[in-house]
Amino acid sequence: MTFLQSLVCTACSAHHDPSKRQTVCTSCGKVLAATYDLETARRHLRRESFDTDRQGMMKYEPLLPILHRENLVSLGEQTTPLLRLDRLGEELGIENLWMKDEGQLPTGSFKSRGLAVAVSKAKELGVTSICIPSAGNAAGAAAAYAAKAGMECWIFIPEDTPAMNIKECAAYGAHIELVQGNISDAAKRMAELKTVHPDWFDVSTLKEPYRLEGKKTMGYELVEQFGWTLPDVILYPTGGGTGLIGMWKAFDEMEKLGWIGRNRPRMVSVQSDGCAPIVKAFETRARTSEFWNNAATCASGLRVPKPFADYLILDVLYKSAGLAVAVPDNRIQDAIKKVAQREGVLLCPEGATAILALEVLARDGTLKPKDRVVIFNTATGLKYPEVLP
């Protein structure tokens, strides 16, 4: 059972019918977001019932877009752990430091959340082929969930993507085209081919509305794990930004459901100095980003030269009194090593950028010693042998 109501454009507010396949807004081309009948939901749902329900993101199904449970495509997504980083926190003078470790999801990354919901909903709407350009982990997740759903999957991925991402897609039986350049070039190549493959359903980041719904479950889980309270600061490695936007959407929904109050965490976007379009835009308080030329970072998930939903990412940063921080790419390996040796967790390079940002913000006094701070590790380091120390 779901309280899904409609699809609304995040830019022009035009409504779209969720009983049909939708991609972007048919009026203005911007991002569509699912809305729910939260007034009715408020009367029917008690947050406490989620505490003892089965674990994992799919327990939030009343607030997810799938109408019929038989369409759920799941690989066993469990609630990801919220780990207290005692030793690192002590070193940095942040005593209330936490990490949400998304590396323990199926396919080893947070991308499973978005693709689980997008593929489920696509199945519900009769899709039999999906296509996706990806910087890495989204491709792996798309290929895995498509395989489980019995769909064809067409992957467009930079040729210098970490080898494991390409290998996993191949194992799942996806069709793979390696593209010279970055995710933008991969998207261009896909667009060319799509003209002769009208049956392909595009599940690019925020170019269909339901990956966002999957990603928002990070927000629900986090708040539930903190006993229905919010942290003070969230540091989030930002490529396409779906998770950041999704968590904010979850907070909005939870407020309307009466589950949380009006206070919100400061949202911090972390990027690499090799590709920092959001940081650059944030510094001039711009509403959109500019294309980042010659993007290069070992944190492959952050190699997104111009996020499609840049206006939504920046909006969250401004609304939350947040920040955007670029960190040096050449220190990522050190951060991985530090966290592995102190906390026993093998970060992905994207997660390591959040650690580097944490160090900067702890040192310059932006983070207060009593702040409850959460960083996101978005994938397991096992997917990045090239980057490991």
Added chain:
Amino acid sequence: MTFLQSLVCTACSAHHDPSKRQTVCTSCGKVLAATYDLETARRHLRRESFDTDRQGMMKYEPLLPILHRENLVSLGEQTTPLLRLDRLGEELGIENLWMKDEGQLPTGSFKSRGLAVAVSKAKELGVTSICIPSAGNAAGAAAAYAAKAGMECWIFIPEDTPAMNIKECAAYGAHIELVQGNISDAAKRMAELKTVHPDWFDVSTLKEPYRLEGKKTMGYELVEQFGWTLPDVILYPTGGGTGLIGMWKAFDEMEKLGWIGRNRPRMVSVQSDGCAPIVKAFETRARTSEFWNNAATCASGLRVPKPFADYLILDVLYKSAGLAVAVPDNRIQDAIKKVAQREGVLLCPEGATAILALEVLARDGTLKPKDRVVIFNTATGLKYPEVLP
């Protein structure tokens, strides 16, 4: 709170004091196992309370050996998913086919269960350095939990172990010695060095009693996930065999707790034809195994030429009216591909052997169409890029 009572030798029944560090039986050199005051526990514990408790193996703490919760060393072990393999089951004519996917644990393998408990208990007993010979994943888990606990960790590992296992140990800051040969050779080298390092605490498979306690949680979880009922058949890739012995121990405990009846699943040990000492022993109904010369398999976790607890593994197989099956190493890659494409899960090569055994037993009629069958995937395929198709 724990109902831990004593440590008892599995061979000669001699008792050992669990408030002191123990390794193997001081009388006969065989495996020690923890016992609990299950009569008292039966009056205090209700199985239903575990359904709605927090998730993950650590919720079974009354039946784990750690006295004080502050000694728990955890990396956020969640309940691993029990996935229904519909498409594969249909192909094989086994309609009730399930896989417990241990790849979604911290460090990406089931070894985290055993090492989480062993390292926690070692910490409780004042250990500051552990040492371990390993075929691969146990080393990674030992290194990670030791790092989290602030312990030194000494790893002895075959030089041809999958690269990722060596890399993860290095990242966690473990001391690594690469050894020519297999896990038996690594154990020999460690034994030499231990004579000059009396402070090292040996956490080799079943040479201390608590990894077994961690592994037994697979049995508790599985039965809980099936609504406190048992499957008919369990296929388990068997190297050192701790999980198989541990699950059986869990079933024994649950029976004494009144949580399950007397019926038990048939336990099937699966090995590679490149190293099948248990299969060879089983075929002659022997009580122990013989050293397997020139052991070679791409399923590195199965390269255990003579499991230390062979007598316990074989005992479980005989008691359960079980089986031992060797499968061709050269078909492992095909099995990985098949499951990836049909079920969206990237198996480790050890897990793939269980799929190959399943095919054999489905074909020859050992498995009945109505049997509820569970196979264990013991790690994520992400740790084995060399083996992926």
